Amino acid sequence: MQVKDIMTSPVVSIEPDTSVTQAIRIMLQRHISGLPVVDKDGRLVGVVTEGDLLRRVETGTERKRPRWLEFLVGPGRLADEYTRAHGRKVLDVMTADPATVTEDTSLEEVVKLMEKRRIKRVPVVRGETVVGIVSRANLLHALAGVAREVKPALASDQAIREQLLAELARQAWAPVAMIDIVVRNGVVELWGTVTDDRERQAIKVAAENIPGVKEVNDHLAWVDPTSGMVFYQPNEPPAAKAS
Numbered sequence: 001m002q003v004k005d006i007m008t009s010p011v012v013s014i015e016p017d018t019s020v021t022q023a024i025r026i027m028l029q030r031h032i033s034g035l036p037v038v039d040k041d042g043r044l045v046g047v048v049t050e051g052d053l054l055r056r057v058e059t060g061t062e063r064k065r066p067r068w069l070e071f072l073v074g075p076g077r078l079a080d081e082y083t084r085a086h087g088r089k090v091l092d093v094m095t096a097d098p099a100t101v102t103e104d105t106s107l108e109e110v111v112k113l114m115e116k117r118r119i120k121r122v123p124v125v126r127g128e129t130v131v132g133i134v135s136r137a138n139l140l141h142a143l144a145g146v147a148r149e150v151k152p153a154l155a156s157d158q159a160i161r162e163q164l165l166a167e168l169a170r171q172a173w174a175p176v177a178m179i180d181i182v183v184r185n186g187v188v189e190l191w192g193t194v195t196d197d198r199e200r201q202a203i204k205v206a207a208e209n210i211p212g213v214k215e216v217n218d219h220l221a222w223v224d225p226t227s228g229m230v231f232y233q234p235n236e237p238p239a240a241k242a243s
Helices: 020-030 067-073 075-086 107-117 136-149 157-169 197-208 238-242
Strands: 034-038 044-049 121-126 129-135 179-184 187-194 215-218 221-223
Touching: 020 034, 034 129, 044 121, 067 075, 107 121, 107 136, 129 136, 157 179, 157 187, 157 197, 187 197, 197 215
Parallel strands: 187 215, 187 221
Antiparallel strands: 034 044, 121 129, 179 187
């Protein structure tokens, strides 16, 4: 999927000279948490988000540091923080030169960008013009749409077992040689041992994603690599533990 498949368009934008109060009003009325900032020619110059408005003098949340730390931070950064806390225009508080994507950018690249920059939304541009915005909410909507399209598939027990083994074989973390998988009537029984208890959940998730699986029963035991002690599932019957 690409950005053009999920982006919000047209997008609500504001100009740099817009007041902070007006920007807040628009975000509240439209139920959005960020706005692209464009100049009079429609070119993107920044983004203002709810995060840019957290440290404000009006609410007493402006950043305060001890004098010795202010000396280390330096006058430039202190001046910038003052502007953001006291500024009355969007220009004063916005994030300038934001990261952008195009309509043909893949969703994988969007997610990487969001993780790298620790941002929740990215403007979509065509040349220098803003044509939309893609946010985490858009990604969730896309995920929900795909999930609705996924339908249970009929598969033989052998096919389920083979697909699960193949999936685990592709994963570097999976202790394939230490696991036994039994499938009966679409119910997957997981036996064997793991050396990290987090592997247990990952194996269960892999099984649950195989088409045709109705249920997954976890009988895996965890072996502590340090002490060699074996920990069984609390609900595992004694007979199963002995075997």
